[in-house]
Amino acid sequence: MIKVVILGAGNVASHLIDILLPKTDTQLIQVYARDITKITHLKNHVSITNNIELLKEADIYIIAVSDNAIGTISSKIKTKGLVVHTSGSVSINSLNNSGRKGIFYLLQSFSKDKKVDFDTIPFCLEAENKDDLKTLETLALSIGKKIYFINSEQRKHLHVAAVFVNNFVNHLYTIGNDICSKYDVPFEVLYPLIKETALKIQSLSPEDAQTGPAKRNDTKTIKNHLDLLTNKQQEIYTILTESIINGKKL
CATH class of the missing domain: 3.40.50.720 (NAD(P)-binding Rossmann-like Domain)
Known part of the structure; x- marks a missing residue:
């Protein structure tokens, strides 16, 4: 024992x-x-x-x-x-x-x-x-x-990856919740979408599972979204949008 x-x-x-x-x-x-x-x-x-x-x-x-x-x-x-x-x-x-x-x-x-x-x-x-x-x-x-x-070398990189997929994603949930609250929309409306996205990457690579206006390079929708956001939210949206558009060039 x-x-x-x-x-x-x-x-x-x-x-x-x-x-x-x-x-x-x-x-x-x-x-x-x-x-x-x-x-x-x-x-x-x-x-x-x-x-x-x-x-x-x-x-x-x-x-x-x-x-x-x-x-x-x-x-x-x-x-x-x-x-x-x-x-x-x-x-x-x-x-x-x-x-x-x-x-x-x-x-x-x-x-x-x-x-x-x-x-x-x-x-x-x-x-x-x-x-x-x-x-x-x-x-x-x-x-x-x-x-x-x-090993320790692998683990420190794994931990950084975990911060991206957990802590940063959760912060994005917070932003989404703030937007919903501001316009009196229940955040729970997004629960099925959140769940489906998490389930999808168990059968597809995250890159293949990516959807949305940045993936399509839909500049009109992207501009409309930016017009709805605060300055700080615009910064985050722009960084993530450019990252998705650039794809594997990261």
Whole structure:
């Protein structure tokens, strides 16, 4: 049985805690958080601490904190277990513990109050040796199904790609919602379109799935759209339109 300690109390840590607590093939033995009040609700279910020097002996220590804190937190872990972090953009070399190191990156957007299906989440794993990589795979398969072996160089580019397809797209939803709200149109009218676009790229390449006035180079419609937008919205619309028109010239 793999014994796990989680360090952190944010979105990723909270979801990992929830999925690991009831497991019988792995054992969550402790949760650490600098602010103990953020994890006191767990005290009847698992050992908790805000003293990193009191970490229990475990097989894997999962650091799920902000990117800037990974180096500092890892440097304070003195046990012999495998220390991993969950960041998409931080190298394995940023772990400052003296022992074994690895990556346990879950490629998904996490919000504390929104449940996720771990069976659909890609687990991107990295370790310094095959035995540790196998241990991470075993842990990942105990809570999910999609396993990828991704090194730090690949992962930092994957993370940038994820920002484009997730964070930037969500910001575009915000702009669309603002436009709808301004003219008293329910944003939910766009839900089927959003869903169809997301489903379409599972069978077509994003380039082949592209539609709209920029794809057609419909200059009249593009001009009409620009006339309806604020200055900042016009800037974003123009950049994206030119990018679509240029296609693979990016």
